[in-house]
Amino acid sequence: MNNSFFEIFKIFFIIGIQLLGGGYVIVPLLKKYIVDDKKWISEEELVNLYAMSQCLPGIIACNIAISTGYKAKGFIGALAAALGIIIPPFFCIIILANILSGIVNIETVKNAFWGIRISVIVLILITIKDLWAKSVNSLFSYILFFIILICLLVLPVSPTVVIILSAITALISGQIRRKIND
């Protein structure tokens, strides 16, 4: 089993290039390269690591890359995986950003980006719809959702504060709920 730093880096670099569109896309790629080809972890381990990565802070795709890298070769493996998954998008963005800053004042490009901004709004609204279906489904979550939304629309609240307060609220209400049930 070849699991040198460079080998791990190479595999995650290949995954990084193919990763288009956020967190969940990475799982089938990991299954193909890490589980089936390289056999660094088992399929069951992948499922567990994915469940864990979703419940920890950070970007999901990055978390799962780091944890599978760590499973394969400790700290060195985690470092190789993180670099492998970050470097391809990093350079893509730098190159694109440079190109765009050069052409963004051309009239046609401006018009195209005007339209793209509308696309972004559409994408955000569709994401909200998906998130809503998955997460806002009980009385508590309805109340929490609307209180937070109204606060955010009226006051300049920091998202950090919102996350901390709702975590505390959820923790306390969970304790109370279990007390009542007992």
Place this chain on the structure above:
Amino acid sequence: MIKLYFLLFTEFLKIGVFALGGGYATLPFLYYLQGQYNWFTLEELTNMIAVSNITPGPIGINMATYTGFTTAGILGSLIATFAIVLIPSIIVMFMTKLYSKFQSCKSVNDIFWGLRPAACALLASIGLKLLFQNIITEEEWAFPIHFNYQALILFLILIIPFSFFKKNPLLTILLGAIGGIIIKSI
């Protein structure tokens, strides 16, 4: 300049820890940064979201790299990208070592049960604000309503098919660009 790099580092360190829930989770934080520091304009932010959607790599990483770059060049993008993954990666390694089999405890479940609606509300507030600014009144929160009809038409054209089909960011952005060029030239 050193102060800007330091601020960039601490802000993205914070985003790394608190942005939960995949893909667009960093968005409310970046929107907030925009209001606080004016490192980039709102227009630039939406452009960055679009570019992050169509380039390979996790959207959260792409957004960090791009905003870092817009704010303070290549060094800025390195700092932002490094800062956003730093704390989560330490936690992830620690947890991977600790649990051979991950079992979520009751408290963690409770917290996530509350965080998901919160994350949804955060994104919804951004969605509504952008909707107002670009389509409904040209300001963040203002009445009376006076529609930007060009934007409204493109918005409807784009959103109707995607209420029936699966989300496809690449296609949505491509159609938006073509639609923008056509509508603005009429």
